[in-house]
Amino acid sequence: MTYDIIVIGSGPGGYIAAVRASQLGKKVAIIEKYSTLGGTCLNVGCIPSKALLDSSHHYYDAVHHFEEHGISVENPSFDFPKMLERKAKVVETTTGGITYLMDKNNIDVFEGLGSFEDKTHVKITKKDGSSEVIEGVDIIIATGSKPANLPFITLDKERVMTSTEALKLPEVPKHLIVIGGGVIGLELGSVYKRLGAEVTVVEYMDKIVPGMDTDVSKELQKVFKKQGIKFATSHKVTSVERNGDTVLVKAIDKKDREIEFSGDYCLVAVGRKAYTQGLGLEKIGLEVNERGQVAVNAHLQTNVHNIYAVGDVIKGAMLAHKAEEEGVAVAEYLAGEKPHIDYNLVPGIVYTWPEAASVGKTEDELKEGKVAYKSGKFLMRALGRSRASGDIDGFVKVLADKNTDEILGVHMVGARVADLIMEAAVAMEFRASAEDLARICHGHPTYSEAVKEAAKAAWDGKPLNA
Structure with a gap:
């Protein structure tokens, strides 16, 4: 069987690349060695961790914060096995959604370990030891990463x-x-x-x-x-x-x-490390860097002209959303389009409570680069919305060019800033100034008002509510 594109790995980078390629008229196959699709993120990473974070957050609020809202819950308790069961259901539903997308987009799914026979043929070795070989004009490596370890630590995976x-x-x-x-x-x-x-x-x-x-x-x-x-x-x-x-x-x-x-x-x-075990890269002379990551150019193309790589297996931040953008970029590039990724605008997020989120340059990076900048910060506790919900920790900080006022970086700690950071990313994509952001009418009362106020603090040093 010959395909226009073979994708090895079904995590966010891989499955999104497959979907986009199919949307653009390509005949696509995806290979996944595990029995469920979705890779680390959906199975043992982003999704299950957020499910447990939300469950534990509800319990913590019941113990520590319900009383101040006038809600009485006598001796709050939790059922840990039930939390894990809920997490498993969330994972099952989410990975099942990927299977649905494969069917919807007519993508052939192969279960087994994919390895290169040569630069256009991939061998799929199944759990029962049987194998088959498929051919692809272009191949995308999206095999992700595995947890890193220190050399002297023995992981027994129990304690x-x-x-x-x-x-x-x-x-x-x-x-x-x-x-x-x-x-x-x-x-x-x-x-x-x-x-x-x-x-x-x-x-x-x-x-x-x-x-x-x-x-x-x-x-x-x-x-x-x-x-x-x-x-x-x-x-x-x-x-x-x-x-x-x-x-x-x-x-x-x-x-x-x-x-x-x-x-x-x-x-x-x-941390995590790129996972290329069993791919047979040596058979095709594909280059990896000193950290074991697949080496790619600006088009995410390897030194083997028809083979591309995306996500955690290449250099850069190991983030699901970065992998997705790279998957889209490769699919569109192979379809003759001209996509672009601005890596400076890939947000970083911590899903604790309060949450933390950043996009663009940090203050240390601007100092190291000798960039003339100005900073505006606004505390979440000054917001009516934060006081209403009781989430008063944190701030929004806007860094802008001292001469042009262009926003260079935005950094946040607070309630729902994982979602709020995208306001900054959109503004920076269009090269907005701090004044632009400060002059946009923000709903009241909302957490987003902190962005407006921090932008005003960076622009003219005069936030309205501080």
Whole structure:
């Protein structure tokens, strides 16, 4: 069987590439080694983690905030197995939706491990050991990533685990030690803290979510400390040992002192790495970089002219929405169109509570680039909407060019900023100025008014409600 396009991997990058290619008239096949479509994001990443974040947030509110709203719930409790059951149903519904999309768009789905026979033929090895070979004019690699690990840590996937296992624990930990203060560690740490676990985050860098704006990192850490999460930043983990139901984590702090942390579970959340195992890249001479990522050019094309790669398997932020945009871009490029992706406008989001979101340049990046800029910040607690809901933590910060007033970056912590950040992304896509954003009439009372006020603070230094 010959296809115009073969996609290897059915995560957000892969399945979206397949759908878009089919919409543009291509005959498409998609290969997935697991029994369900959707990749890491839908099965063991974005979707299940958000389901648990929402469930645990409801419980936390019942315990800590219902009373102030005049709602009495005597001795709130939770059913952890039922939470996991709900999470599983959400995943099942979502992955089932991908199967529906494949059928709707006449995309042939092959279950098995895809590997290159040559640059146009892919062998599909099924679980029963049988195999078949299909041919593609162009091939898109969308095999994603796997959790990274430190070389001295043995993952038993029971007490010492990755995010995959942390989504299906048999119980709520008594003390969860999280190695890594990035998005994954903070989100899953928040889930279990809300459900009663003691949580300690051990981070090598001097701040959490180190890739985000420093003000965002500081605000998140302050709020999480208030919620009871403990932090050990500037700590280099040196060993992780399990003894029965106890996990001992040793680390060196910035004063070269050895610090020990003892818990019953340890989540290793030190990032992710590109997954190319079993693809047979060596058979076709396809190049990877020093980090094992597939090397691509500006069109996401590899050194083998008919093979492309998208998502976590290539360089850049490991985000589902970035992968989706790349999948669309390759499909459109192969159909003769001229798509573009502005990587500066790919938002970064932390789905804790409060949420955090950023787009564009951070203040540190502007300083390092010697860009003349101005900054405007507005606190969420100054909003009527925030006071009404009780979500008063956080801020919106707008960074704009000092000379032209063009918005260069927007950084937020607060309620629903995961959705709110897109107002900034749209404005920046059209190269809006801080004044443009400040002069747009925003609904009242809304959280979005903080964007208007921060933009006004950046534009003329005079927010109206501060």
